[in-house]
Amino acid sequence: xxxxxxxxxxxxxxxxxxxxxxxxxxxxxxxxxxxxxxxxxxxxxxxxxxxxxxxxxxxxxxxxxxxxxxxxxxxxxxxxxxxxxxxxxxxxxxxxxxxxxxxxxxxxxxxxxxxxxxxxxxxxxxxxxxxxxxxxxxxxxxxxxxxxxxxxxxxxxxxxxxxxxxxxxxxxxxxxxxxxxxxxxxxxxxxxxxxxxxxxxxxxxxxxxxxxxxxxxxxxxxxxxxxxxxxxxxxxxxxxxxxxxxxxxxxxxxxxxxxxxxxxxxxxxxxxxxxxxxxxxxxxxxxxxxxxxxxxxxxxxxxxxxxxxxxxxxxxxxxxxxxxxxxxxxxxxxxxxxxxxxxxxxxxxxxxxxxxxxxxxxxxxxxxxxxxxxxxxxxxxxxxxxxxxxxxxxxxxxxxxxxxxxxxxxxxxxxxxxxxxxxxxxxxxxxxxxxxxxxxxxxxxxxxxxxxxxxxxxxxxxxxxxxxxxxxxxxxxxxxxxxxxxxxxxxxxxxxxxxxxxxxxxxxxxxxxxxxxxxxxxxxxxxxxxxxxxxxxxxxxxxxxxxxxxxxxxxxxxxxxxxxxxxxxxxxxxxxxxxxxxxxxxxxxxxxxxxxxxxxxxxxxxxxxxxxxxxx
Amino acid sequence: xxxxxxxxxxxxxxxxxxxxxxxxxxxxxxxxxxxxxxxxxxxxxxxxxxxxxxxxxxxxxxxxxxxxxxxxxxxxxxxxxxxxxxxxxxxxxxxxxxxxxxxxxxxxxxxxxxxxxxxxxxxxxxxxxxxxxxxxxxxxxxxxxxxxxxxxxxxxxxxxxxxxxxxxxxxxxxxxxxxxxxxxxxxxxxxxxxxxxxxxxxxxxxxxxxxxxxxxxxxxxxxxxxxxxxxxxxxxxxxxxxxxxxxxxxxxxxxxxxxxxxxxxxxxxxxxxxxxxxxxxxxxxxxxxxxxxxxxxxxxxxxxxxxxxxxxxxxx
Ligand code: SF4
Numbered sequence: 048x049x050x051x052x053x054x055x056x057x058x059x060x061x062x063x064x065x066x067x068x069x070x071x072x073x074x075x076x077x078x079x080x081x082x083x084x085x086x087x088x089x090x091x092x093x094x095x096x097x098x099x100x101x102x103x104x105x106x107x108x109x110x111x112x113x114x115x116x117x118x119x120x121x122x123x124x125x126x127x128x129x130x131x132x133x134x135x136x137x138x139x140x141x142x143x144x145x146x147x148x149x150x151x152x153x154x155x156x157x158x159x160x161x162x163x164x165x166x167x168x169x170x171x172x173x174x175x176x177x178x179x180x181x182x183x184x185x186x187x188x189x190x191x192x193x194x195x196x197x198x199x200x201x202x203x204x205x206x207x208x209x210x211x212x213x214x215x216x217x218x219x220x221x222x223x224x225x226x227x228x229x230x231x232x233x234x235x236x237x238x239x240x241x242x243x244x245x246x247x248x249x250x251x252x253x254x255x256x257x258x259x260x261x262x263x264x265x266x267x268x269x270x271x272x273x274x275x276x277x278x279x280x281x282x283x284x285x286x287x288x289x290x291x292x293x294x295x296x297x298x299x300x301x302x303x304x305x306x307x308x309x310x311x312x313x314x315x316x317x318x319x320x321x322x323x324x325x326x327x328x329x330x331x332x333x334x335x336x337x338x339x340x341x342x343x344x345x346x347x348x349x350x351x352x353x354x355x356x357x358x359x360x361x362x363x364x365x366x367x368x369x370x371x372x373x374x375x376x377x378x379x380x381x382x383x384x385x386x387x388x389x390x391x392x393x394x395x396x397x398x399x400x401x402x403x404x405x406x407x408x409x410x411x412x413x414x415x416x417x418x419x420x421x422x423x424x425x426x427x428x429x430x431x432x433x434x435x436x437x438x439x440x441x442x443x444x445x446x447x448x449x450x451x452x453x454x455x456x457x458x459x460x461x462x463x464x465x466x467x468x469x470x471x472x473x474x475x476x477x478x479x480x481x482x483x484x485x486x487x488x489x490x491x492x493x494x495x496x497x498x499x500x501x502x503x504x505x506x507x508x509x510x511x512x513x514x515x516x517x518x519x520x521x522x523x524x525x526x527x528x529x530x531x532x533x534x535x536x537x538x539x540x541x542x543x544x545x546x547x548x549x550x551x552x553x554x555x556x557x558x559x560x561x562x563x564x565x566x567x568x569x570x571x572x573x574x575x576x577x578x579x580x581x582x583x584x585x586x587x588x589x590x591x592x593x594x595x596x597x598x599x600x601x602x603x604x605x606x607x608x609x610x611x612x613x614x615x616x617x618x619x620x621x622x623x624x625x626x627x628x629x630x631x632x633x634x635x636x637x638x639x640x641x642x643x644x645x646x647x648x649x650x651x652x653x654x655x656x657x658x659x660x661x662x663x
Numbered sequence: 664x665x666x667x668x669x670x671x672x673x674x675x676x677x678x679x680x681x682x683x684x685x686x687x688x689x690x691x692x693x694x695x696x697x698x699x700x701x702x703x704x705x706x707x708x709x710x711x712x713x714x715x716x717x718x719x720x721x722x723x724x725x726x727x728x729x730x731x732x733x734x735x736x737x738x739x740x741x742x743x744x745x746x747x748x749x750x751x752x753x754x755x756x757x758x759x760x761x762x763x764x765x766x767x768x769x770x771x772x773x774x775x776x777x778x779x780x781x782x783x784x785x786x787x788x789x790x791x792x793x794x795x796x797x798x799x800x801x802x803x804x805x806x807x808x809x810x811x812x813x814x815x816x817x818x819x820x821x822x823x824x825x826x827x828x829x830x831x832x833x834x835x836x837x838x839x840x841x842x843x844x845x846x847x848x849x850x851x852x853x854x855x856x857x858x859x860x861x862x863x864x865x866x867x868x869x870x871x872x873x874x875x876x877x878x879x880x881x882x883x884x885x886x887x888x889x890x891x892x893x894x895x896x897x898x899x900x901x902x903x904x905x906x907x908x909x910x911x912x913x914x915x916x917x918x919x920x921x922x923x924x925x926x927x928x929x930x931x932x933x934x935x936x937x938x939x940x941x942x943x944x945x946x947x948x949x950x951x952x953x954x955x956x957x958x959x960x961x962x963x964x965x966x967x968x969x970x971x972x973x974x975x976x977x978x979x
Contacts, residue, residue, distance in 0.1 A: 156681050158958050160917025161951045165688060168939045168947045245808050249921055252810045255939055268814060275818050282818055286811045294806035392882055416888075424885030431883075436876040439895055441902075441973055450894075451884040486974040502884060 051306065054298035061292055065111035073105035076262045097267070097281055098274050106262040107288055113263045114292075117174055118243035121181030126236050128182070129189025134224065136190065137197025148194045151187035159184050163250055172255045177247055184246075185239040192235050196228040230307035237303055241296035248289055264289045338405075339542035340366045340389075340427075340510050345402035345412070347381075347388050349610075356610035357400070358384045360566045363637065366510070371536060371543040373557035373574070375550060375589075379607040381566040382546045383432075386512050388412070389544075390429050391419040406510060425455045428503035432515040434495035438487040444498050445471075445483030451505040470501040475531060493524035497531070504535065511536075512544045517552065529556050550589060554578065559643075562586050565607055565618035568637060572644040582646040582655055585619045617648065625650055666976070667967065674963045679734075681955050685948055686733050690726060716746075737952070743945035745938070752949035755934050760953065762832070763930035767919055769846055770853030771908075778858040779904070782865025783897060789870065797862065804859035809918040813852040813925035820848065830926035849926040857908075857915055864907040868900040875899070902973050909965030916954050 064071075079101060095103050129151075136148035154162070163180045170176045201224075250256030251265025259266055267285040275282050347359040359381040366372045374382045387393050389404055389411060404411040406427060411419070423429075431437045438447060448470060449463040458466075464483065471479035474497045487495055496516060503511055513532065517525040533556055536543055545556055553560050553574060561571040562585065570583040581587040588603045605622040614620055616631035623630070630649055637647045648654070716722075721729055736743065742752035785794040804812075821829035827848055835842040872878065873896055881895040923932035931950050938946035970976040 153677075153680050153684060155913075156677050156959060157684075157951075157955050158913040158916040160920055161954050164920070164935065164939050165685065165947060165951050168942055168944055169689065248808055249810055249917075253921065253924060253936060255936070265810075268811065272814060272817075275814075276822055279818055279823070282814060286807075286815060289811060290803075290807045293808070294803065297802065297806050390883060392879055420882075420885050420887065422885070423883055429883045431876060431880060433876060437880045439877040439881070439899065440975055441899055442894070450881075450886065450890075454885045454887070454890070488975050499880070502880075505884075 050302040051299065054295045054302060057291070057295035058299050061111055061295070062115065064108050065115045068108045068112045071108065073108060074102040076101060076105040076109040095278075095280065098270055098278075101260075103267075103281065103284060106267060107264075107284060109262040110264045110267060110285065111288070111292070113174070113257055113261060114244050114247055114265075114289075115240075117177050117181070117247045117257070118240045121178045121243050122185060122236055122239035124178065124182040125185035125239060126189050126232060129186045130193045130228065130232055132186070132190040133193025133195075134197055134228075137194040137201070138224075144194070148190050151190045154183065154187050159246060160249065163246065164255065167250070167255045172250075173258050174261075177250065177256055181239075181243045181246060185235075185243070188235050188239065189232065192231045193228050196231055197224055200224045200227050234300065234303045234307050237296065237300045241293055241300060244289075244293055244296065337367045338365045339368050339370075339407060340544070341405045342385075342389065343403045345385060345388060345404060346400045347384050347393065347397055348400035349397040351396075351611070353611055357613075358397075358566050358610045359388065361637070362402070362563070362566075362568050364561050364568065364571060366542045366544055368509070368542055369536060369540040370559065371533075371545055371557045373545045373547060373553040373560045374563055375547055375553050375560055376563035377548060377607050379565075379609070380563040382563050383514050385563075386429065386514050386544065386546055390423060390427065390512065391416070392423075392429075421455070424451050424503075424508075425506045426508055427510040427512070428506070428508040429512040429514065430496070430499050430503050430516045433519045434492055434499050435487075435519065437499055438495055440487050442486075443483065444485050444487065444490065448483075448498065448502045448505060451502045455506045466505070467501070470505060471498075473504070474498075474501045474535075475527075476501070491524075492520050493527060496520060496524075496528055500528075500531065500535075504539075504541075507539065508541060510542045510544070512546070514546045515548070516545075518547075518549075525552075532556065550578075562589070565613055566610060567618060567647060568645070569619065569647045570645065572640075576644060580655075582640055582644070582651045583619075583648050584623050584625050584654065619648075625654060666970065670963065670966055670970075674959050677959050678956055681959070682734065682737055682952060683730075685952060686730055689944065689948070690729075742949035742952070745946050746943045747938075747941055747946075752946050755946065756931065756949060756953050759929065759931045759934060762928065763919060763923065763932070764957075765846070766849055766853060766923065766928060766930060767915065769850035770915065770919075771857065773850055773854035774857035774861055775908075777854070778861035779865055782862045782904075783869050783892075783900075785862070786866045786869035786873065787892075794866075798866075801859040801862045804855050807855070809852055809856055810921040810925055812855050813849070813922050816848050816852060817925065830928065832927065832929050845926075845928075849922045849928050852922045852925070853915060853918055856918060857911055860907060860911050861904060864904050865900065868903045869896060872896045872900040898972075902969055905965055905969050905972065909962045912961045912965075913958055916958055 097103055097106065132147035132151065136144040136146075162184065163177075166180045167176055170179070247256055248263070248265035248268075251263045252269045254266075254269060256265055257263040264285045268282060268289075271278070271281040271285065342365070343363045345359060345362040346357060348355050348357050358379075362381070362385050364372060364374070374385070376382045384393075384397070388397075388399055391411065391414070393399070399412045402412060406422065409422070411422070414422070438444070442450075445464055445467050448467040449460065452458065452463040452466055453460070468479045468483055471482055476482050476494060476497050482490070482494070482498075487498075490498070496519075500516075516532070517528050520528065529552065532543065532545075535541065543556075545552075547553060557574050559572065560574050560577050561568045562577070562583065563569065564585050570577060570581065570586045577586060578590065581590055585603075592603055603622055608614065608618070608621070614631060616633055617623070617626070617635050620626040620630045627650065635647050635649060637645045638651070640646050640651065721732065724732075740753060742756070744751050745755070781797055785791075785797050788794055816827075817829050820827040828845055830848070831845055833841045833845060877899075878891060878895050881891045886894075919930070920932040920935065922928070923930045924936060931954065934946060935950045937943070938950070
């Protein structure tokens with residue numbers, strides 16, 4: 048809204064000057080005074096006189112009246128007729144649509160200036176001709192905008208409701224649809240006015256618009272061209288005024304458009320430098336031998352207009368060679384952000400605030416980008432959730448896989464394609480020679496995910512991170528992909544971090560599981576132990592609520608709090624049926640319940656004792 | 664392939680529509696065209712002259728008959744003769760069109776060469792100093808009408824600083840350096856609006872492309888930043904930019920008329936403006952149809968390029 052003020056005021060001032068021109072006590076804009084031809088500033092003529100001795104300031108103000116008069120008149124005519132056409136076309140569809148909306152598009156086949164010149168030839172120059180041409184030119188814009196709005200309004204419930212009540216079409220259009228159309232039409236109107244000012248001045252400049260001696264900015268520039276050597280300022284003034292007017296109108300259009308269409312607005316957030324926690328507060332224990340990935344105290348911070356938030360806080364886990372660790376949690380639990388952080392793919396607004404992550408003796412979180420790049424797609428690879436959007440639509444599948452090979456190894460292109468073919472066969476793609484040449488849109492979702500997996504495996508990674516790789520696929524394909532991953536792990540000994548919200552998938556694929564809630568790990572251990580004997584109330588609720596899997600845990604009241612509203616103490620407390628005041632006393636630590644088994648709950652011991660009797 | 668044929672078919676149909684509309688405009692304007700064309704400043708034209716012109720233009724024949732003859736003429740490439748000097752319209756266009764095309768091409772090349780790198784750079788450093796300055800300049804360029812830019816270029820570079828010629832034309836074969844010097848300013852004037860539009864579009868398109876999943880995939884593969892940028896970000900950002908380029912050719916072609924006038928570039932606009940003033944309507948119709956046809960052709964080429972860049976279009 049603030050962006051409307053400056054251009055809005057400017058446009059209002061120009062409009063006001065144009066409207067008030069007769070009352071400003073300016074000299075007659077068309078009275079010639081050859082004695083003062085091209086005179087500099089005179090008394091009563093602060094900007095001097097033009098080539099016929101006419102007052103420049105007065106002509107500028109009166110010129111605004113001409114330009115804006117033509118522009119507003121044509122924009123209004125086009126607006127009224129075009130909106131009516133759009134309403135009719137959108138409401139009646141069929142033939143009405145063809146006649147009122149589609150037929151308008153023909154006008155768009157002409158370059159605007161040319162159409163104008165054609166009409167000027169027939170009707171002669173003049174303000175009337177200009178208004179006619181300009182209103183015809185802007186008709187399609189209004190018709191289209193209104194048409195689109197009517198179509199979307201028609202699908203709204205309230206319009207359907209009024210319609211079902213048997214209200215006549217014209218009344219529905221005027222009462223319910225028109226108010227919705229008002230915003231976009233207003234934007235269109237401002238665009239038409241701005242563009243009409245440009246065209247009017249251009250045609251007048253060519254001597255084919257407004258007829259002299261009427262003052263018009265275009266005509267003034269035309270006149271001043273002849274004398275630009277003696278009196279350059281004469282050229283400067285109308286140029287400046289014209290440009291300023293259009294600039295103000297354009298800015299107003301942009302601001303209006305943003306105000307009407309919230310999608311384009313407010314995406315830019317002011318970033319604020321914030322305090323960081325000192326890194327490395329947690330002393331690093333050397334990872335156990337055989338561990339491929341060891342994460343300690345991973346904390347991710349994102350700057351938001353409301354201040355920094357921490358969607359991931361103090362996350363720790365280990366994965367050994369040939370082992371699959373599942374990270375499970377509802378959406379908003381921070382599991383995907385953790386994975387993205389490990390891959391060094393956090394968006395620019397997010398950063399790792401604390402923690403360490405060791406991949407085979409290399410610390411990942413503070414690695415320079417170039418070294419990180421060498422690890423990505425090499426020793427550590429990732430498969431993403433949505434195969435539909437994760438492949439580049441304009442490159443062939445084979446190219447995209449070969450590219451991954453070429454990024455890490457110096458092999459000839461032909462060799463890379465050969466390896467890509469072997470990979471395709473490996474991940475179970477039938478007819479690999481043909482599929483290599485296919486574009487993503489020619490493949491099914493499951494096939495695309497196989498391509499993504501082939502791409503991830505291209506350089507024999509030690510660690511494979513899978514972020515909900517089956518969520519976007521249908522059930523039978525899901526099972527196939529899970530089988531494929533399990534098989535690949537057996538064959539290659541790759542360590543897998545498998546992120547999912549589905550406990551069914553966890554049971555099927557993982558050796559160990561880490562349960563995340565609101566940015567923290569709340570429980571972890573082997574799948575068998577966690578499923579049989581859950582220690583954390585959240586895990587217990589999850590298991591009880593979702594025996595089969597995919598729906599959000601219906602048995603737990605409430606939702607995961609958003610990161611800026613994480614509770615002080617136990618983050619699950621607001622939803623926990625065992626919550627006590629001490630649960631919320633302060634931040635909780637992840638406690639080792641037994642070797643390889645951690646839990647973050649102050650009451651886990653007593654609950655475990657009663658666990659057998661108390662149903663979750 | 665079928666897609667290409669269909670797209671060409673659509674262009675031909677549009678060309679026919681454009682011709683029909685021009686024909687209808689001529690005949691649907693209230694009043695007798697011959698009388699309208701001859702009357703200047705309110706004086707009633709001599710009835711004998713009107714009758715003679717009606718005869719020459721074939722206005723006595725039935726409308727449908729005239730329409731048929733008009734289309735037949737177009738199909739044969741016969742655009743009639745000028746009412747003023749009986750010079751064949753087609754010959755005039757054949758002489759002038761290459762000069763106009765040269766100007767358009769030069770202007771487009773300049774705009775693309777400036778706007779694509781600048782838009783990409785601004786998107787990659789969004790909110791940075793360059794982005795803010797370039798976005799401001801683009802807003803300003805969009806606001807200055809093309810003839811104002813042209814006139815000011817003449818005023819400053821030719822009149823005040825005397826570093827560039829004010830305008831004119833010398834055939835390339837005669838004096839290549841002089842030809843290019845004379846081409847520079849009008850080409851820059853034509854490029855100004857397009858480069859502003861393309862800059863904005865490129866910037867928005869690259870920003871959009873940057874946030875796509877496939878760019879994340881490309882980074883996850885371990886590609887170098889350069890390769891991610893060229894093959895995945897810019898390559899995909901190009902298609903919407905191309906569409907905008909096609910759409911704005913209409914404005915560009917109109918702007919060319921003004922620029923040629925400002926710089927005395929003897930392209931199509933000189934005979935067009937002369938003909939509009941003299942109401943030499945075969946000449947006006949011929950040139951308007953030529954430029955509109957050019958517009959359709961450019962959009963056809965853009966669409967085919969689009970299909971070459973985006974395999975999904977070819978499939979549908
Ligand atoms: S700490 Fe308290 S509130 Fe949190 S899960 Fe344990 S019992 Fe529930």
